[in-house]
Amino acid sequence: MTATVNRDPAPTPQDAGSAVHPAGASLTLDNVSYRYRGRAGLGPIDLHVSPGEFLCVVGPSGSGKSTLLSLLAGFLRPQQGVIRLGDETVRGPHPSLTLVQQEGALFPWLDVAGNVKFGLKRLGRADRDARAAEALRLVGLDGYGARRVHELSGGQRQRVSLARALAVKPGLLLLDEPFSALDVQTRTSLADELLGIWWQQKVTVVFVTHQLEEALHLGQRVVALRDGEVALDARTRGLSLETLQAALQT
Numbered sequence: 001m002t003a004t005v006n007r008d009p010a011p012t013p014q015d016a017g018s019a020v021h022p023a024g025a026s027l028t029l030d031n032v033s034y035r036y037r038g039r040a041g042l043g044p045i046d047l048h049v050s051p052g053e054f055l056c057v058v059g060p061s062g063s064g065k066s067t068l069l070s071l072l073a074g075f076l077r078p079q080q081g082v083i084r085l086g087d088e089t090v091r092g093p094h095p096s097l098t099l100v101q102q103e104g105a106l107f108p109w110l111d112v113a114g115n116v117k118f119g120l121k122r123l124g125r126a127d128r129d130a131r132a133a134e135a136l137r138l139v140g141l142d143g144y145g146a147r148r149v150h151e152l153s154g155g156q157r158q159r160v161s162l163a164r165a166l167a168v169k170p171g172l173l174l175l176d177e178p179f180s181a182l183d184v185q186t187r188t189s190l191a192d193e194l195l196g197i198w199w200q201q202k203v204t205v206v207f208v209t210h211q212l213e214e215a216l217h218l219g220q221r222v223v224a225l226r227d228g229e230v231a232l233d234a235r236t237r238g239l240s241l242e243t244l245q246a247a248l249q250t
């Protein structure tokens with residue numbers, strides 16, 4: 001039997017019509033490649049992500065997911081091709097582009113609010129405080145600002161990481177297996193909260209995961225990488241798990 005996961009998590013910005021003005025930036029990869037010592041790596045690939053789109057990237061170990069995220073985050077420079085965020089070429093880490101990783105990477109010497117405000121140094125104090133409070137409310141941690149990081153559960157720490165990323169009001173949110181270290185229940189509820197936040201904020205999302213079911217549940221679109229190339233690029237609506245698995249195997 002074919003198990004079809006047929007879920008569009010929320011109406012897309014396009015579905016919602018002209019009332020919605022996505023805050024997210026478009027992302028374009030034009031003939032991009034990066035090869036370590038000229039061999040393994042990624043590309044060349046072409047990819048366009050629309051403003052406000054939620055894209056999931058899947059692929060087996062070594063298929064190029066981390067390389068792709070490092071390129072998008074500006075940590076690596078393409079050896080060939082161009083990456084654009086909106087009209088701007090990505091040449092390095094960019095304030096409108098934030099990355100949330102598996103283990104959050106919070107600063108243990110700062111309290112929760114200090115962590116969330118970390119990327120807001122260019123703002124005045126009142127704006128920083130307001131942004132941090134808003135971001136903590138978005139992730140369900142209203143009132144947690146004065147807590148120490150070590151007092152938090154794994155799920156709460158990932159919420160703080162997400163709040164820190166959202167506080168800068170990014171055009172593009174990059175998520176690298178952000179929930180994979182969490183238990184299934186926490187993972188599921190955080191994934192659903194992320195969908196709510198995405199829908200509210202209209203940020204463009206690139207979400208990397210090993211879990212094909214998670215990609216079909218969360219994404220509007222999924223890109224499957226195999227050996228550094230795009231093996232499948234499809235809308236998730238109506239896409240079966242078997243089709244996705246087959247694309248990664250053949």
Ligand SMILES: Nc1ncnc2c1ncn2[C@@H]1O[C@H](COP(=O)(O)OP(=O)(O)OP(=O)(O)O)[C@@H](O)[C@H]1O
Nearest residue numbers: 036037040041059060061062063064065066067068
């Ligand atoms: N620093 C490096 N030096 C040499 N080769 C590398 C380096 N980093 C990655 N590679 C190679 O590039 C290819 C893509 O690796 P990448 O880490 O992007 O894959 P991945 O899909 O993120 O894997 P995983 O799911 O295991 O994290 C692999 O063949 C890997 O061995």
